[in-house]
Amino acid sequence: MNDDENKKNSYNVVPGEPVGVIAAQSLGEPSTQMMLRVFHSAGIGSIITTRGIPRVMELVDARKTPSSPSTTIRFNEAIKKDYEQVRKIWKSLEEITLMYVIKDFEENFRAGTLTFILDKEKLEYYELTPKKIFTKISKMESLEASTEGEYKFIIKYRGKGKTIYNMRVAFNRLLSSVLFGVPGIKKATIHQDEKDKSFYIITAGSNLEELMKIEGVDKWNIYCNDPFEVLEHYGIEATRNIIANELIDIIEEEGLTVNFRHIGLIVDTMSHSGKIKGVGRHGIAGEKESVFARAAYEETVKHFINACVFGEKDFLKGVAENILLGKQVNVGTGIVTIGIKNEDLKKIKPVEIEQGKKKEE
Amino acid sequence: MSNKEKCLIFLDGRIIGSVEDGKSFVEEVKKNRRLGILPGEINVIYIKKLNEVHINADRGRARKPYIIVENGKSKLTPELKQKLKNNEIDFNYLLRRGIIEYLDAEEEENIFAALDEDSITENTTHLEIDPVAMFGFTFNTMIFQDFNQSGRYALSANFTKQAQGLYVTNFNKRYDTRAFLLYYPQIPLVNSIAYRSLKMEKHASGQNFIVAISTYYGFNMKDALILNRAAVDRGLGRSIFYKTYSNEERRYAGRQQDKFIIPPATSENYLGEHMYTKLGEDGIVEPEVDVKEGEVIVGKISPPRFLEEQTTFGIGAERMRDNSMTLKTGEEGVVDNVMISEVTGATKIVKIRIRGNKIPEVGDKFGSRNFQKGVVTLIVPPEEMPFTKDGIVPDMLLTPLSLPSRMTFGYILEMLTAKAAALDGKIMDGTMFSKKGKERIDECGTILEQHGFEKFGNEELYDGRTGNAYKSQIFTGIAYFNRLYHMVSTKLQVRSRGPVQILTRQPTEGKQKKGGIRFEEMGRDALVGYGASMVLKDRLLEQSDKAENIWVCKDCGDIGYYDYVKNVAVCPMCSGNNLEKLEISYAFKLLLDEIKSMHIFPRIKLKSE
Numbered sequence: 028m029n030d031d032e033n034k035k036n037s038y039n040v041v042p043g044e045p046v047g048v049i050a051a052q053s054l055g056e057p058s059t060q061m062m063l064r065v066f067h068s069a070g071i072g073s074i075i076t077t078r079g080i081p082r083v084m085e086l087v088d089a090r091k092t093p094s095s096p097s098t099t100i101r102f103n104e105a106i107k108k109d110y111e112q113v114r115k116i117w118k119s120l121e122e123i124t125l126m127y128v129i130k131d132f133e134e135n136f137r138a139g140t141l142t143f144i145l146d147k148e149k150l151e152y153y154e155l156t157p158k159k160i161f162t163k164i165s166k167m168e169s170l171e172a173s174t175e176g177e178y179k180f181i182i183k184y185r186g187k188g189k190t191i192y193n194m195r196v197a198f199n200r201l202l203s204s205v206l207f208g209v210p211g212i213k214k215a216t217i218h219q220d221e222k223d224k225s226f227y228i229i230t231a232g233s234n235l236e237e238l239m240k241i242e243g244v245d246k247w248n249i250y251c252n253d254p255f256e257v258l259e260h261y262g263i264e265a266t267r268n269i270i271a272n273e274l275i276d277i278i279e280e281e282g283l284t285v286n287f288r289h290i291g292l293i294v295d296t297m298s299h300s301g302k303i304k305g306v307g308r309h310g311i312a313g314e315k316e317s318v319f320a321r322a323a324y325e326e327t328v329k330h331f332i333n334a335c336v337f338g339e340k341d342f343l344k345g346v347a348e349n350i351l352l353g354k355q356v357n358v359g360t361g362i363v364t365i366g367i368k369n370e371d372l373k374k375i376k377p378v379e380i381e382q383g384k385k386k387e388e
Numbered sequence: 389m390s391n392k393e394k395c396l397i398f399l400d401g402r403i404i405g406s407v408e409d410g411k412s413f414v415e416e417v418k419k420n421r422r423l424g425i426l427p428g429e430i431n432v433i434y435i436k437k438l439n440e441v442h443i444n445a446d447r448g449r450a451r452k453p454y455i456i457v458e459n460g461k462s463k464l465t466p467e468l469k470q471k472l473k474n475n476e477i478d479f480n481y482l483l484r485r486g487i488i489e490y491l492d493a494e495e496e497e498n499i500f501a502a503l504d505e506d507s508i509t510e511n512t513t514h515l516e517i518d519p520v521a522m523f524g525f526t527f528n529t530m531i532f533q534d535f536n537q538s539g540r541y542a543l544s545a546n547f548t549k550q551a552q553g554l555y556v557t558n559f560n561k562r563y564d565t566r567a568f569l570l571y572y573p574q575i576p577l578v579n580s581i582a583y584r585s586l587k588m589e590k591h592a593s594g595q596n597f598i599v600a601i602s603t604y605y606g607f608n609m610k611d612a613l614i615l616n617r618a619a620v621d622r623g624l625g626r627s628i629f630y631k632t633y634s635n636e637e638r639r640y641a642g643r644q645q646d647k648f649i650i651p652p653a654t655s656e657n658y659l660g661e662h663m664y665t666k667l668g669e670d671g672i673v674e675p676e677v678d679v680k681e682g683e684v685i686v687g688k689i690s691p692p693r694f695l696e697e698q699t700t701f702g703i704g705a706e707r708m709r710d711n712s713m714t715l716k717t718g719e720e721g722v723v724d725n726v727m728i729s730e731v732t733g734a735t736k737i738v739k740i741r742i743r744g745n746k747i748p749e750v751g752d753k754f755g756s757r758n759f760q761k762g763v764v765t766l767i768v769p770p771e772e773m774p775f776t777k778d779g780i781v782p783d784m785l786l787t788p789l790s791l792p793s794r795m796t797f798g799y800i801l802e803m804l805t806a807k808a809a810a811l812d813g814k815i816m817d818g819t820m821f822s823k824k825g826k827e828r829i830d831e832c833g834t835i836l837e838q839h840g841f842e843k844f845g846n847e848e849l850y851d852g853r854t855g856n857a858y859k860s861q862i863f864t865g866i867a868y869f870n871r872l873y874h875m876v877s878t879k880l881q882v883r884s885r886g887p888v889q890i891l892t893r894q895p896t897e898g899k900q901k902k903g904g905i906r907f908e909e910m911g912r913d914a915l916v917g918y919g920a921s922m923v924l925k926d927r928l929l930e931q932s933d934k935a936e937n938i939w940v941c942k943d944c945g946d947i948g949y950y951d952y953v954k955n956v957a958v959c960p961m962c963s964g965n966n967l968e969k970l971e972i973s974y975a976f977k978l979l980l981d982e983i984k985s986m987h988i989f990p991r992i993k994l995k996s997e
Contacts, residue, residue, distance in 0.1 A: 043919060044919060045916055045917055045919060048913060048916050048917040049917050051913075052913065052914075052917055328986075331983055331986065331988055332986070332988070334988075335988040346916055350912070350924065350928060351973070351975070351976055351979070352972050352973060352976050353925070353928060353929035353933075353934065353971075353972050353973030353976065354925075354972070355921050355922070355925050356916065356921040356924055356925070357921075358916060358919050358921060359916075359918065359919015359920060359921050360919055360920065360921050360922055361919075361921030361922070361925075362921075
């Protein structure tokens with residue numbers, strides 16, 4: 028064996044190595060150094076994203092609604108480097124609610140009316156007309172719209188139960204209805220890649236389903252940081268990569284490094300069943316085989332009662348339950364056992380070696 | 389907000405009216421206040437941003453006096469100063485005449501105060517009476533605050549609290565639960581105006597150490613300190629430790645009560661005759677007797693805890709219980725004094741003050757006035773310490789690396805000034821802002837040079853081990869050190885065998901109970917991660933709550949016991965005798981018992997290998 032091969036072999040995981048514990052420590056130690064803060068990138072028009080420990084917790088716990096979803100949209104070869112084309116798409120992305128194009132509004136709960144005046148300049152910017160808005164509004168349930176002049180709208184509540192609560196719910200739904208753009212996209216900014224000078228868009232908020240439909244968007248190069256959204260449209264392998272990528276990004280942002288093997292093990296464990304499971308008691312930790320291991324972690328009484336009801340057996344194969352019993356743990360040096368059975372040992376007969384005989388052989 | 393709007397006036401937070409021009413209104417109020425037409429207790433401020441006038445006259449505002457400056461000139465003229473010196477006028481005179489006024493936190497917002505008379509400009513409105521007045525008394529008892537990092541003083545205040553010293557002068561008559569007393573407290577060679585005016589020199593809490601900023605074979609790395617054995621033997625940092633034990637004769641129902649007495653051999657829990665040898669006739673230890681841990685200092689008998697059982701001969705003679713008081717673990721000393729008294733209800737109480745010596749040893753903590761703390765790592769014999777050309781051996785060696793990162797320049801300045809003070813035989817002043825840095829160094833330099841020393845305090849030191857001179861000159865000086873009450877002798881804890889808890893059979897916790905140091909969860913994870921399963925078993929089973937004789941029924945899986953009369957193991961569940969001996973942690977057996985109490989029956993199934 029030469030030196031290189033020697034070195035390579037020394038990195039191999041040996042039987043009994045507790046890789047899970049080492050992975051947990053390798054991710055846990057740097058996170059004690061990370062700053063507990065929400066990161067704000069400087070500059071106008073940039074998108075504020077959750078970073079640091081809160082983001083790591085979000086990913087590892089597999090929370091259904093991330094606090095700051097974001098999507099990076101890249102474009103087809105044809106329009107990739109055409110700023111005007113990209114800008115055209117960008118303009119159609121950000122969601123515009125009715126509230127955003129209103130100059131002034133007034134609620135009258137006695138009469139059950141909502142009066143608002145549209146902002147002319149904003150309408151022009153988003154290429155909207157009062158007519159378009161009127162057709163959109165008139166579809167709304169339990170509301171009756173009428174105009175007074177070109178820009179003044181009067182909405183009357185026609186629903187059941189003319190309480191202030193019901194009216195406010197209906198008016199709020201109207202004001203927050205999306206007139207224009209992709210629903211769920213709160214903000215979008217155009218960026219330029221420094222390497223190949225192509226343009227791409229980063230959005231706050233995500234809606235992969237709608238974004239993929241837009242013409243010119245490169246479906247195979249879209250990046251969304253919401254694992255569940257990716258899981259729905261691209262499958263579990265992509266989701267695993269997304270979680271791993273996000274974790275590496277956060278750790279490296281703080282100037283720390285963690286070997287990919289550790290992160291890989293964590294994300295593989297989270298996703299190997301085809302669904303994403305968090306590491307907490309509702310995920311991986313709650314699905315341990317051993318009753319004692321689960322009971323030692325959280326909700327002790329619940330696990331014992333369930334074990335009693337279903338007559339569970341504990342085969343004492345894991346680490347936590349063996350520590351509880353005071354047995355040797357089945358990792359590291361504890362994994363080594365004698366291979367010969369006890370009864371076979373008795374079969375071995377002691378050989379009497381005479382000095383002269385041994386020499387002959 | 390437009391200028392046309394009226395300016396609102398708030399008196400103690402309530403609107404009382406409005407004016408057109410708030411700023412001139414405030415000026416008018418101030419003018420009248422200084423003339424004495426309005427009371428001096430009110431403070432008034434114009435807030436430009438809100439266009440509001442706030443007048444405060446309520447209770448509980450912290451206020452501070454300032455000298456008024458008008459047209460770039462202090463109102464406290466040299467003539468007035470001279471009159472003050474001659475005691476012709478007093479502070480109240482200046483207050484009445486509008487020369488000094490009190491400002492509260494809100495009015496201070498809009499002033500432009502100068503630190504001293506030289507820095508008064510055209511815009512200056514007020515002048516500090518003295519820079520010292522910027523801070524409180526606690527802060528001002530320190531020295532050279534203007535040369536140190538400000539944050540260190542918040543921490544430095546803790547040291548003053550923890551320092552051993554002459555905390556009271558009637559310590560002889562007091563019975564404090566815990567008290568430390570320095571053998572030879574000294575007044576610092578450099579102190580401040582607040583230190584003197586608070587008369588803190590009467591309660592000094594430290595000593596002036598001769599220090600050299602030098603390394604010593606790596607023994608004072610990080611914040612470690614090296615002490616001179618000769619200095620320690622002469623009483624440097626030596627202190628007395630007082631601890632008071634108290635006990636009382638309690639009364640119980642049924643006309644029964646405790647009694648201080650040498651317990652008779654018939655009493656319950658009798659400890660044996662030899663344990664009561666140090667007690668006097670009255671059952672209380674005599675003064676000036678050496679006592680060690682576990683020894684009886686108060687003999688006491690108490691009535692039985694429960695009523696005596698009835699015998700066939702009626703109620704038997706009362707058997708009293710021995711309830712003597714012993715010295716706690718890890719404590720020893722001499723009985724300093726005994727006080728016997730009575731409290732209301734005529735129960736007898738006794739207080740015993742134990743005195744112990746605390747000589748500085750390796751592991752004790754010292755701290756200076758500049759938040760430089762350290763732990764003694766080595767006490768060096770005087771012949772092995774470095775010495776100067778005059779034969780002076782430093783009491784303490786400090787590591788040079790403690791200075792640059794902490795930026796405590798006041799520390800160096802203190803050493804230099806104290807050195808000059810020691811040579812001159814005078815206590816010097818270190819009040820902040822009283823002199824400029826260069827002035828101080830020049831002043832100390834001339835004194836040092838007069839006495840034949842190098843002017844910056846550097847000296848040539850010789851290595852005590854080899855006798856050779858060090859290659860570079862080493863800064864030596866005098867620094868005031870506090871001995872802090874964190875000492876190893878009160879904290880050291882070690883165990884190989886010892887008591888266990890009754891419930892879990894795990895080792896006890898805490899020094900008083902001879903406990904072990906906890907092998908905690910993260911340490912456990914580290915051993916699992918390393919794969920050291922044997923070490924893990926040793927820590928969590930062998931050295932903890934190993935139970936060797938747990939019998940488990942092979943038929944039903946319940947835990948049984950061994951009947952030593954019939955010499956057979958018995959299962960209480962199925963009354964069988966088919967049991968196997970196991971070696972498990974007692975905590976697990978306890979867990980199984982507790983699960984049983986939840987009406988869940990855990991069965992242990994054994995598999996032979």
